[in-house]
Amino acid sequence: MASHVVIIGSGIVGAASALELLRDGHRVTIVEPGEPGGEQAASYGNGTLLNPSSVIPMSSPGLWKKVPGYLADPLGPLTIRWSYLPRLLPWLWRFLKAGSTADKVAATARALQPLLAESPALHRRLAEEAGVPELMSRHGVLFVFPTRADFEADSLSWRLRRENGTTWLELDDDELRQREPALDRRYRFGLLVEENGQCRDPGAYVAALVRHAVDQGAKMRRTRATGFRIEAGRLRAVTTAQGDIGCDKAVIAAGARSRDLAAAAGDRVSLETERGYHVVIKDPGIELRYPMMPSDGKMAFAMTREGLRVGGQVELAGLEAAANWKRAEILLKFARTAYPGLPADLPPERVKVWMGHRPSTPDGLPCIGPAIGCADIIHAFGHGHVGLTAGPKTGKLVAEIVGGRTPSVDLRPYAASRFA
Numbered sequence: 001m002a003s004h005v006v007i008i009g010s011g012i013v014g015a016a017s018a019l020e021l022l023r024d025g026h027r028v029t030i031v032e033p034g035e036p037g038g039e040q041a042a043s044y045g046n047g048t049l050l051n052p053s054s055v056i057p058m059s060s061p062g063l064w065k066k067v068p069g070y071l072a073d074p075l076g077p078l079t080i081r082w083s084y085l086p087r088l089l090p091w092l093w094r095f096l097k098a099g100s101t102a103d104k105v106a107a108t109a110r111a112l113q114p115l116l117a118e119s120p121a122l123h124r125r126l127a128e129e130a131g132v133p134e135l136m137s138r139h140g141v142l143f144v145f146p147t148r149a150d151f152e153a154d155s156l157s158w159r160l161r162r163e164n165g166t167t168w169l170e171l172d173d174d175e176l177r178q179r180e181p182a183l184d185r186r187y188r189f190g191l192l193v194e195e196n197g198q199c200r201d202p203g204a205y206v207a208a209l210v211r212h213a214v215d216q217g218a219k220m221r222r223t224r225a226t227g228f229r230i231e232a233g234r235l236r237a238v239t240t241a242q243g244d245i246g247c248d249k250a251v252i253a254a255g256a257r258s259r260d261l262a263a264a265a266g267d268r269v270s271l272e273t274e275r276g277y278h279v280v281i282k283d284p285g286i287e288l289r290y291p292m293m294p295s296d297g298k299m300a301f302a303m304t305r306e307g308l309r310v311g312g313q314v315e316l317a318g319l320e321a322a323a324n325w326k327r328a329e330i331l332l333k334f335a336r337t338a339y340p341g342l343p344a345d346l347p348p349e350r351v352k353v354w355m356g357h358r359p360s361t362p363d364g365l366p367c368i369g370p371a372i373g374c375a376d377i378i379h380a381f382g383h384g385h386v387g388l389t390a391g392p393k394t395g396k397l398v399a400e401i402v403g404g405r406t407p408s409v410d411l412r413p414y415a416a417s418r419f420a
C-alpha cells in the first residue's frame with residue numbers, strides 16, 4: 001500500500017531513500033533546511049571513496065592505551081577536546097568497548113559487509129538514473145605502506161577484509177612506481193583494491209539525486225524537522241519549524257543531528273560527531289591515477305572535479321565548536337610529503353578547506369530500522385566513516401521496511417535498541 005513518507009535530511013542517505021521509496025510508488029516529502037548536497041552535510045565533503053573494503057570500524061583492540069595521547073595532542077589524527085570530554089565520556093566508553101577484542105571487531109565487519117558490498121554498482125545505477133553517470137568511476141583504490149612489514153603489522157584489518165570478500169593485487173616497489181608515478185618514493189609496498197570506486201563530486205551527486213527525486217514527484221520542504229506527532233502509537237505528522245506535515249511514515253536521515261529526533265521517536269541512541277576536514281587543491285599540477293590511502297596518515301586522497309581532495313582527521317569536539325583549521329593545514333602538509341610534485345607555495349585561492357560532521361555511533365554500525373516508540377518512524381542514520389558507500393543499500397532497506405517486505409539484510413545489528 002502506498003504511503004506518504006516524510007524524509008528528514010537530504011544527505012546521501014535521505015536522497016537514496018527518497019528514490020527507492022518513489023520507485024515503490026510512495027508519496028515522498030523531503031524536509032531539509034539546507035541546500036541538498038550542500039556544505040552543511042557530511043555527504044558534501046567526504047573522501048569520495050566507495051569502498052566495499054571499508055568494513056573495519058575505528059575502534060580496535062588496545063586503542064584505550066592511546067587515549068591520553070589523543071587528549072594531549074590537539075593536532076593528532078584523532079583528537080579529543082578536553083572541554084568536550086565530560087559530555088563525550090559515555091560514547092567514548094562504548095567506543096573503546098566496541099573494539100576491545102578481535103572477535104568484536106570481526107562481528108562489526110560482518111555486519112557492515114552487506115551495506116557496503118555492492119556499493120559502486122548501486123551508486124552507478126542511481127547516478128545513471130539521475131543523469132550524472134560521469135561522476136562515478138571505478139579504477140580501484142591504492143593502499144600504500146612504507147614497507148611490506150607495515151602492511152603485515154595491520155594483519156587483523158586485512159584478514160577481516162579478506163574474510164568479508166575483499167581481494168587485492170599486491171604491488172612491490174617497482175609496480176607501485178609504474179602504477180602511480182606521482183607517489184613519494186618512501187612508499188615501497190602497495191595494495192590495489194580493484195573493486196573500490198569513487199564519486200568525483202559527492203555534493204553535486206547528492207544534489208542531482210534530490211533533483212531527480214523532485215522530478216519524480218517528491219516534494220521539497222526547506223525547513224527543519226523538530227519532532228513527531230504520534231497518536232495511539234501511529235505517526236500523524238512530522239513537526240517542523242514551519243508547522244506540521246501530515247504523513248504515514250517518516251525516515252530519520254538527519255546525519256549527525258539525528259539524536260534528538262530518535263529520542264522523540266522513543267530511542268535514546270549513542271550518536272556523536274566525528275568531525276572531519278578536507279582540503280581541495282585546485283590545479284594541483286600532478287595527476288593521480290588512483291585514489292589513495294596511506295598507512296602512515298589517516299586520510300584519503302582523490303582527484304575530484306574541483307581538484308585534488310585530501311580528506312580525513314577525527315576530532316571529537318561536538319557539533320557546535322568552531323573548526324580548527326590547523327587540521328586542514330596538517331592534511332595539506334602531509335599531501336606535500338605523499339606527492340612531492342605538489343607546489344610548495346599555493347596561493348589561497350587554489351586551496352579550499354571544509355569541516356563536517358560524520359554521524360558516528362560508538363560501535364561503527366548505523367541505526368537502521370523502525371523506532372521503538374512508533375514503528376512508522378524509521379531510523380536511517382549513524383553511518384560514521386562509510387555513509388557515502390552505504391547510502392544506496394540503506395535506501396533500499398528503508399524502502400523494504402516501509403513496504404512491509406522482509407529486509408534483504410538482517411537488521412538486528414543496526415537496531416537502535418542496542419543502546420538501551
Ligand SMILES: Cc1cc2nc3c(=O)[nH]c(=O)nc-3n(C[C@H](O)[C@H](O)[C@H](O)COP(=O)(O)OP(=O)(O)OC[C@H]3O[C@@H](n4cnc5c(N)ncnc54)[C@H](O)[C@@H]3O)c2cc1C
Pocket residue numbers: 008009010011012013014031032033034037040041042043044045046047048049050051223224225226253254255256257258275276277278300311312313356357358359380381382383384385386387388389390
Ligand atoms: C572528512 C570525511 C571523509 C569521509 N570520507 C568518506 C568516504 O570516503 N566514503 C564514505 O563512504 N564515507 C565517508 N565519510 C562519511 C560520510 O560522508 C557520511 O557517513 C555520510 O555522508 C552521512 O550521510 P547522511 O545522509 O547520513 O548525513 P549528511 O550527509 O550529514 O546529511 C544529513 C542532512 O540532514 C539535514 N538535517 C539535519 N538536521 C535536520 C533536521 N532537524 N531537519 C531536516 N534536516 C536536517 C542536514 O542539513 C543534512 O543535509 C566521510 C566523512 C567525512 C567528514
